[in-house]
Amino acid sequence: MGSNALINKHIDLKNKKILIYTGNSFGLNARRIMPSRPKTADGILRYAKYNIVGLVDSTCSEKNVSQVLPDLNPPNSPCDLKQAGKKIPIFKTIKDAKEKTSANVLIIGIAPKGGKMPKNFIDDLVWALENNFDLVSGMHTPLSLYPKIFKAAKQNSRKIWETRISPTELPIASCQAYKIKKPIVLTIGTDAAVGKLTTTYKLAKMANKKYNTCIIPTGQTSIMIEGWGISVDKCEGDFMAGAVEKMILEKEKEENPDIYFIEGQGSLSHPAFSTTAIALIHGACPTHLVLVHRPLRKRITGCLLLPVPDIKKVIELAEKTVIPSFLNTKVVAISLNTSGMTDQEAKKIIDEIKNKTGLPTTDQIRFPKDWTNLFMGTLEHANIRT
Known part of the structure; x- marks a missing residue:
């Protein structure tokens, strides 16, 4: 793994600037085809207590997340959190979002069938690691198993938090x-x-x-x-x-x-x-x-x-x-x-x-x-x- 790689390390998100990355799944048009795919992004936007500064989606025509999830807007917001009513912008690229927000953590915000990450995400995630982002993933396949991602994390001393990796020591249930x-x-x-x-x-x-x-x-x-x-x-x-x-x-x-x-x-x-x-x-x-x-x-x-x-x-x-x-x-x-x-x-x-x-x-x-x-x-x- 190498001494500089911080693979599967928990990231405290409380004092970070967070971007959510959904590829091409977040917009209203995309949801007509795959309505459940961006559910990770939806859950985080509604209920997370940390600072989300933007969302990245290459095909989304909406300008901010409230245009897609209107329940985030006051006075009827179910959230009562930092995101409630906030005009969180939607960007086409991670690079553009980085320049405008100075974000430092990228969360993969999709839940694809079988938890398998789309291959067209790889280059964007490598760019993020090379530009001072830590990554948070809920994919079934760990990001560190993708050679290009692992190499970028190692060379740039970036963290990857794999939330789907379970502990090695677990008990057998007994009610x-x-x-x-x-x-x-x-x-x-x-x-x-x-x-x-x-x-x-x-x-x-x-x-x-x-x-x-x-x-x-x-x-x-x-x-x-x-x-x-x-x-x-x-x-x-x-x-x-x-x-x-x-x-x-x-x-x-x-x-x-x-x-x-x-x-x-x-x-x-x-x-x-x-x-x-x-x-x-x-x-x-x-x-x-x-x-x-x-x-x-x-x-x-x-x-x-x-x-x-x-x-x-x-x-x-x-x-x-x-x-x-x-x-x-x-x-x-x-x-x-x-x-x-x-x-x-x-x-x-x-x-x-x-x-x-x-x-x-x-x-x-x-x-x-x-x-x-x-x-x-x-x-x-x-x-x-x-």
Whole structure:
């Protein structure tokens, strides 16, 4: 590796000037083709507490990120963070962004299928390393395995933080989180990429007004936001649930929060990502499940053979998957992602699902006031294990 290379080194982002790099995926036109690809950028822009000075996208016609993500604008911003309402500019090249912002960290802000980085990113990342940028990546394939990137990092003594590399020492889960006698809220989905991270952060933000909360980061985006965590889908199978359990137990000892919010991954209904979803349920021993659903999604992402299952069947399957079974854990609310629908269409589907399931249901981005009252009332009156 060489003495000058700082590969897979954690980067404290609090006092940095951050650029988010999305290639050609961030703009509204690109989202019509691949709506979930820039979800890492979206999550960071909404919930990160560090200083984001720009976004780089070569084909985006919009001039600032709020033109793509209007919920970042006041007075209805869900963020209340540094980015809320801020006119974060969009640049065509990293070079142009560097000249105008003096940024020093570049975060790869896409979540491509299989977590594989596009090859056309390589030259841009090499340029960044040669021009005093450190890199943050959530790709499944470590950046250091690309010879040109590794060489540039070594020659320029730059750091690369690979957020998807898991710890080498992880325990095997044994339902130890059951011993924590307080709410452990896990988000689950009817499919992958439906909004589980967004739901997790919205829940934590609302609960934090009254309680001391802790978010458990289980994927690359939340790890970048929080500055710590374990990407569960990168762990070996026997240790996935143990990784979740380990994080909860460590935070219980270090911080003793009132409520845990566990970021869900994948879906029990997805042929590729169900293993991660099961590991989260078994490792967290949740007291509450919140189901996230995108009504316009009719087929499982990446597998058109499979329809998105009936929402009541998903609820039944999730509740039966929780162990120990005597926890009697229930889905307590439904969070809808109604993007692509009009307000009238969204209200109609919210009422339909609410009537069908009997559960508090809303879209937390579109109708945040409804969600606050519905979910917090459910949480406060639920039976917590004793």
